[in-house]
Amino acid sequence: xxxxxxxxxxxxxxxxxxxxxxxxxxxxxxxxxxxxxxxxxxxxxxxxxxxxxxxxxxxxxxxxxxxxxxxxxxxxxxxxxxxxxxxxxxxxxxxxxxxxxxxxxxxxxxxxxxxxxxxxxxxxxxxx
Numbered sequence: 001x002x003x004x005x006x007x008x009x010x011x012x013x014x015x016x017x018x019x020x021x022x023x024x025x026x027x028x029x030x031x032x033x034x035x036x037x038x039x040x041x042x043x044x045x046x047x048x049x050x051x052x053x054x055x056x057x058x059x060x061x062x063x064x065x066x067x068x069x070x071x072x073x074x075x076x077x078x079x080x081x082x083x084x085x086x087x088x089x090x091x092x093x094x095x096x097x098x099x100x101x102x103x104x105x106x107x108x109x110x111x112x113x114x115x116x117x118x119x120x121x122x123x124x125x126x127x128x
Contacts, residue, residue, distance in 0.1 A: 004126070008054050008119055015115055016047045019108065036100040038090065045086070046112040049079060057120055061127050072120075083109065 020043050027035040036042075053075055060071035087105060091098045 004058060004123060005055060008123075009051060011119065012047060012050055012054075012115070015111070016043055019043065019111060023104075034100050036097050036104045038094075038097070038101055039104060042104060042108050046108050049082070050112050050116045053079065054116060054119065054123075058123055061123060 020040075023039050023043070027039065056075065057068065057071060060068040083105070087102060090101055094101070
């Protein structure tokens, strides 16, 4: 399990660095009102959520298939609740930046969730 997790973390670090670099370049060329100051925090947040979820999913996958299915459904629901809570809290704290924050959040969500799903499917195939 350690090697699978290490491989995933290396890929996740590379993905995060690439997304961060692209975000930095885009932020440099875009007008400031379209750039959220929360970008570095969002990258860290999505990195931590993806790493934690993958670790827990691999742990559940090693125990039982039925336990993994339950975990996966619960984790998707919990992440959605967490994401909505983050957006709502940020909206109350920083109303002027909410549009750029939500757009950035959504793009990062799509990128990290796609990556995480692909990697979990690969882990499932290896476990069989």
